[in-house]
Amino acid sequence: MKKLILVLLLGFTVALGFMSSAQAAEGDLIDLYPYNQIACLEGxxxxxxxxxxxxxxDFEYYGHRYHVVRGGARYVKDFVDTNSNGLISSLEMTVLSWNAFASLIINDTEESVTLSTTNVRVDLTSVVHRMYTYFDAAxxxxMFEDHIGTYYIFNDGADNTPANADWRLATTAEKEAYIAADPKPANTRLTHIRMKLDPTDSNGYKLEPLKYLTxxxxxxxxxxxxxxxxWSTIIAGNPNYVTIPAGWTVFSFxxxxxxxxxxxxxxYITTMPIAMLDNTVAPMQxxxxxxxxxxxxLTALDDDLVTPGVNIVVDYNASFDLSNTVSASWVNMFxxxxKIINATEKLDFDVEISQDDVVLETISFTYNEGTNSYTASGPVTSIDTSVFGAGYKATYKxxxxxxxxxxVVADIVIGVMPPKFAGVANRYIDEGTYVxxxxxxxxxxxxxxxxxSSIQVTTPAGFNQYSPLPGVYQIGLSFTHHVHFDGLQSKVVFKGVTTVNFNEQTSLNADIDINAHPSLAVFTEIDNFTTAGTAFGSVMVVVxxxxxxxxxxxxxxxxxxxxTGTVVGDAVLFAAWQAALTLAPGEFILTAHGxxxxxxxxAANLAFGDTVALTIGYPEFNYDIVTTASYTLTVDDVTAPKLMVVSNNYKVESNAYANVNQAILANVVAFDYYDSASDLSMYVSNNGGMTLTPGTYTVxxxxxxxxxxxxxQSFQVTVIAPKLTQAEVQALLDAQTLTQAEIQALINASQLTEAQVNALIAAGVYTEAEIQAMIDASIADIPETGCGSAINATSAIFITFSLVIGASLVFFIRKRS
Known part of the structure; x- marks a missing residue:
């Protein structure tokens, strides 16, 4: 693609050779895209x-190429001073499409222009631009303005009053001294600036500090x-206005x-003051x-909005020609x-009609500026609408x-408008709800x-529309439309009176011998006629x-x-006539035999000059068109999972679990009708202040x-002291220091096993009767066996003890010998 480089009022191209603070490779430019994404520029x-x-x-300067977004370029030639006050207001200029990005204003006219503002330039860019650059015709x-960014400046003047100050950019040493100083020196500032080249100034430029956002x-x-x-020591007049001399360009950010x-x-923007003072920097372009x-x-010709692209449907056996409502245009910028004209101009174009990648004909459309219309070079002749389903392409160039x-390619199909669904969209329902x-x-x-009424629905196996389970289902839709076209009888009408029908399938341009063909035959093409056999009784008429x-x-x-009349020939003359005969456009031959x-x-029935009307018909047509569609049905899960408490009298030893949450969650089981256990999230939502110390907690x-x-679910957790270890019980037995109250407490807490109780008896610490009394104190009633059997003392103690400790963990200790 060619590029036109506009160097305002120069008339020649300046070679690019940017050197920027970014140190791009020589000859290369650093591309600046919106959001730093080329995709956002390209959309x-x-x-x-x-x-x-x-x-x-594109704005190219100081080693960078800024890509201006759509609607960001404006041209002074389009600005109109409607009130003739010598100023251009925001209402008299074009507006930005995207005001959060740069504005490029090019003045390639012969006159200077001043943009006025009523709100500190906000109206000039919709949202205020806070950095402005001004480039001359070369x-x-x-000039550079920035009333939001800050720069270090130094005053060589007598004082800081506008009349006596002589501000310039601070040197590195002056900047460092200012940073280190406390209090800050009055002759150095970190501030917003406006600076403009001035060859009469000793610094080569003038600089003034700006107020924040003004x-x-x-x-x-x-x-x-x-x-x-x-209000400004640099700009004559209102510094809120923007003056663009003839040939200048203003670029604001x-x-x-x-x-x-x-x-x-x-x-990049903050390097502008440096670039401004560097005479080696190449000019902006x-x-x-x-x-x-x-x-x-073209899109208005699309008959099938479902199929991508432009699809033109031509009715079966109907006439067809290209529409002349299509136009082609381009933007002529110069x-x-x-000079910038930015004019949209219409262009001539061609349309190639093709089938199977073979171009059949080309129709040219010529634009007439006077009538603002197009004229085609001729009608379309290559599209046969008698072939249902035939496809062609129209390539617009x-x-x-x-x-x-x-x-742009448009597909042309012979047939009918495609049957279609409407209202097919993904749906969402709750489980168990009829759909x-x-x-x-x-x-x-x-x-x-x-x-x-003929829509057929296909659902996945197992789907129940009356009470659907949660899930995502693909619902298929289809319907069949039967297409029927009546046929048209092929016929020849002689002198407007006599009609002879014929079958176009067997008698039109057929490869036949006339003397063997039982009916009227028609030849609109000469090839098969010149080789057709004839005999006595055969007759041929050219129309x-x-x-x-x-x-x-x-x-x-x-x-x-x-x-010229009638002459009598012979077999030789006839053969020569038949072989040499040609047909002009619109002519045809009728033959018969017998x-x-x-x-x-x-001759008795048809004389020279009598009318013969030919109608070439076609058979009736029947075809079934099956149209399909589908959508996704999402059945939402609205049933909460089940959460069951295992024990309503949940006790846990303090040392059985590593932490409180493990102890609590060990007493619950969860399941769901739809999600697997691994998909469920189960957690302690309130631990009731539970710790792994004995006590009762509601969790x-x-x-x-x-x-x-x-x-x-909420329930109570009772944390109990852990069972004595074998070693701990054995030590107590050996020392024979257990009191009755201590043993009673162990029994009450289910912390003694059968073996441990037997060990106490065997060691002579307590008698069976004493132990039994302790157990009786823990459990009021001892169940009967129900069978009248005798139970010795030790067995009774064991049965009772088993009832007390339930499913508690049993520790076995050896009996002391």
Whole structure:
């Protein structure tokens, strides 16, 4: 693609050779894209921010190429001073499409222009731009303004009053001294600035500090001094206004250029004062990339909105021609002198009709500027609408004066408008709720005739529409539309009176011998006729394009009738005539043999100049079109999972679990009708202040499924002291220091096993009766065996003890010998 480089009022191209603070490779430019994403400039789906589009203008300066977004380039030639006050207000200029990005204003007119403002330039860019750069006709940066960024400046003047100050950019040493100083020196500042080249100044430029977010001098109180002429030591007149001399370009930066969304652009902007003072920096250039032409009106021809692309449906056996409502246009940015015109111009274009990649014909469309319309070079003749389902392509082609080509392909299909569904969309319902699978869905034959009642629904195996289970299901839809076209009888009408029917399938341009063909035959193409066999009784009539008999050859008598009369030939002359005969456009031949159809062609019934009307028909047509669609049905899980408490008298030894949550969760079991156990989230939602020290706590457990349904259960947890170890009990036995109260406490706490109790008896610490009394004190009633059997003392103690300790962990200790 060619590029046009506009160097305002120069008329020649300046070679690029940027050297920037970013140290790009020589000859290379650092590209600055919106959001630092080329996809956002191009408007593709890879963009993670806003898809902006491209203005096709680039701003190239100081080793960088800033890509201006769509609608970001404006031209002074389009600004109109409607009130003739010598100023251009925001209402008299074009507006930005995306005000958070840079604005490029090019003044390639012969006059200076001043942009007025009523709100500190906010109205000029919709959202205020806080950095402005001004480039002269040669691309030299002449002035820079920044009322939000800060720069170190130093005053060589007598004091800081606007009249006596002489501000300049601070040196590195002055900057470091200012940073280190406390208090800060009055002759150095970190502030917002406006600076402008001035060859009369000893520094080569003038600089003034600006107030934060204003365009006025920092040391001027505008509330006191209301004379705008005093608000700047650099700009004559109102410093809020923007003056663009003839040939100059103003480039201002938006919010997203200076913020964290694009640090590359932000850092680039702050180098402008350095670039301004560097005489080795190449001039700024604004570069426009011409764009290919675009077609308009093609999408309006799309008959099938379901199938991607442009699809033109031609009715079976109907006539067809290309629409002349399609147009092609491009943006011509420059006139022959290189001045910006930014004009949209219509172009001539071609349409290639092809089938199976073979171009059949080309129709050219010529634009008439006077009538603002297109004229086709001729009608479409290559599309046969008698073949149902036949496909063609119409390729629209246009080339701009810059040589850029555009092609758009439209598919042409012979048949009927495609039957279609409407209202098919993904759906969501709650589980267990009856669902009408075709609710809101309609179907029609493509011409508005309803086919909704014939919709067939296909569901996955096991799906129950009356009480669906949670899940994601693909619902299939289909309907069949039967297409029928009545046939048209092929016939020949002689002199408007006599009609002879024929079968176009067997008698039109057929490879036959006339003398063996039982009916009237028609030849609109000459090839098969010149080789067709004939015999005595065969007769042939040539019909002119105007529908009258042109000539006849009768094998009965070898008579050959033409406009000059009738002559009698012979077999040789006839053979020569048949082989040499040609057909002009619109002409055709009728043949017959024998007494059935031959007479209608002979002299007795058909004279030279009599009318002969040919109708070529077609058979009836039947076809079933099956249209399908589908949607996703999501059945939401609305049933909370089940959460069961294992024991309502839950006791846990203090040393049985590593932490409180494990101890609590060990007493619950959860399951769900839809989600697996691994998909459930079960957690302690309230531990009741529980610790692993003896005591009773009320806790709460919650379980959630993937759909967010939750169940909560609360219960009590009793933390008890752990059982004595074998060694601990044995030590007590050996020492014989257990008191009755201590043993009673152990029994009550279910901390003695049968073996341990037997050991106490065997060791003589307590008698069986004493132990039994302790157990009786723990459990009021001892169950009967129910069978009258005798129970000795030790067995009774064991049975009772077993009832006390239940399923407690049993520790076995050896009996002391």
């Amino acid at each position: 593709t789906n890879a963009c993670t921010q806003t898809k902006l589009g491209d203005s096709n203008w 691309g030299k940066l002449q 365009w006025t001098h920092a040391d001027v109180d505008t509330a006191v001094d209301t004379n705008v002429e005093n 938006g919010t997203n250029d200076r913020g964290t969304l694009n640090t590359m652009t932000r850092d 604004t570069v426009y990339t011409p764009q290919p032409a675009v077609f308009a009106g 006139d022959t002198n290189g 246009v080339e701009t004066p810059e040589g850029d080509e555009t092609e 009408n699978l075709v609710q809101g869905i309609t179907a029609d034959d493509g011409y508005g005739n309803s086919k909704t 002119a394009a105007d529908g009258t008999m042109k000539e006849r050859y009768d094998r009965n008598n070898w008579e050959h009738t033409t406009s 007494s059935t159809h031959g007479p209608v062609l002979r 709460e457990v919650t379980v959630e499924d993937r759909a967010g349904n939750a169940t909560v």
